[in-house]
Amino acid sequence: MSTATTTRNAEAASDLLRRLRGPNNEGILALILIGLVVVTSIANPTFFSVPTMFAVLRNSIVPLIFALGVLIVIISGGIDVSFPAIAVFAAYSTVRAAGDIVDPGLVGAFAFALALGALLGLLNGVVIARFRLPTLIVTLGSQGIFVGVLLTYVGSRYVAELPGSLAALSKTNLLEVSSDGRNAFLHVMIVPAVLMCLFVSWLLRRTMFGRGVYAIGGDVEAARRAGFPVVRIQLFIYVLVGMMAATAGVIYMIMGRSASPRDMAGSELDIIAAVVLGGASIFGGRGSVLGTVLGVLVIQVIGSSLILAGVPSAWQRAAVGGLLLVGVGVQAVAARRSARHRRVVRTEEAVA
Template identity: 35%
Template sequence: MSIQTPVQSKPTAVAVAQRFLSRHVSWIPVFAAIVILVAMFLGAQAYFGNFLTPRVISSLLLDNAYLLILAVGMTFVILTGGIDLSVGAVMAFTGMLGASLLRDGLPVGIVIPVMLLLGAGMGLAVGILIQYFDVQPFIASLAAMFAARGLAFMVSLSSIRVEEPAILWLQSTRIQAEPGSWFITPTGIIALLVVLVGALLLAYTRFGRTIYAIGGNEQSARLMGLPVVRTKLLAYVISGVCAGLAGVVFTAYTGASYPLNGIGTELDTIAAVVIGGTLLTGGSGYVLGSMIGVLVYGTIKTGISFLGADQSWTRITIGALLLLFVVVQRVIVSRSSRR
């Protein structure tokens, strides 16, 4: 008598996906954002007929490079359970100061490091207020936002035009294989490099693991002997450096600096990060998800421009998506708690 062994069927793609998501619950919002982005692409292409073209898709990165840089820094802060409302004002302040220094004849090799250091200093100040003076992140970053905006007005009350070729080159240069094909600018390359560095820091360094541990449970992280204070300070410094770098990129994008630049940008940044799957309570999220969130934001803005509608609809749509993703996050957190 021969004994027949049961034939094991190969798992289907759906079964593999379900198994992956059951083991990696934190990726569910990221995949949800990807699904929404793809649906927007397909819907816009079906409605307009000329949306998925190299020019339009390449412009998504070109137009939102500064926001992508801000989103990377904000991801680090939100993962710790904090918030940084100062990034838009810091971007404006560093842009104003940089444009002023360039107008006065300082070389770009000095101006850009000064902008980055100022951004880092603002981020460090917020971190110190939170860690050593026990100020809530919302209040500390709000104070920094007002301070940075005031400093921007102290530099100049009017717009400062930038004529430095090295700065303008960052946005005006298009790298493409042939005319009419996909293109990228140096500002887009900078934004993608920031995403890459941020993703590697979070995934493969002790600093990144500590960030997640703090956001998951700060008290447990302290009991494990992790450098909580130093890590949270560094998270805000990274956010400040990203704001300073965004000041460089945004100045190149507009060709000028203005004290009112970046008003509301901090809210756009937070919305993009949350839509990308980062929990507002901290401990769960990815830089890649934040990049998807920025692309969703840019696609909504571009689609509304195609329609010729008022840009206030961008805010309405982003608000609706933000509410949806907050609800999704609450469901995920409650299910994880029950498990």
């Protein structure tokens, strides 16, 4: 009897452990994040303060919105590298239009940017969904087209002053905290970022569209046979990602208080790394908003702690690359081990 209780206890403990670990290793990532913060704080006590926390959050806003879009694409089994191009295209065009023609106000500016983002995303979606082409290569191509069209036909001028409606938001803070004589500000743009997290989480978990995204990522053919409108869902995914990228682009320019058509180039890899670190499977079908949020935060914390430690920014790039390799490497090894385990079980069954 006592053995039964022990096994039950052990089972309960392992069950609890499994639940804490989360379906996509979110628990492990949270542990890594906490460990990082603790280690950095011990090495450099100034790190553990409200201003630093707010700074990390502030730096996470734009990557987080990008990452949510990339998350949807990756769950559906694709890879998108054109989202920074869409973001800069939509945001810069909006700023130029508002500056040169007429200031449409905050809502108008966002609506214009969203429309542009949706249109560019639709172009991606049509080519990918209609012709079933490899997503990475299509978006590599479309990224070249978007940036080329932007610089050739929209403009290549650096805009130092945003139109009034957007500029007003640049210095608006949600929260002000003074600690140790230093003032800490939490930028108001954290609000749309959090709202989008909740929205995407709801979309993925509670709607038929979300089910479809996971189904397509798991197996396109199975999803088709199960009756999911694969082409329509894929189109919608890329339109949605385009709109999210456009939002992130406008927020980026609001927070940076300027607009340049060369902004954000090369940021796609950091974002993809964050999403993959966050437990999303690059083969599709798996991933969560919580994991993505943690992934983005881990990368931001590593970035700011490297700066505090005085590591040249050049190494940050290598660090993110190394982190990506470790993250996917662990995933790959785990997947292989579970496949082998399954095979062993199956052979045992066959023998029996």
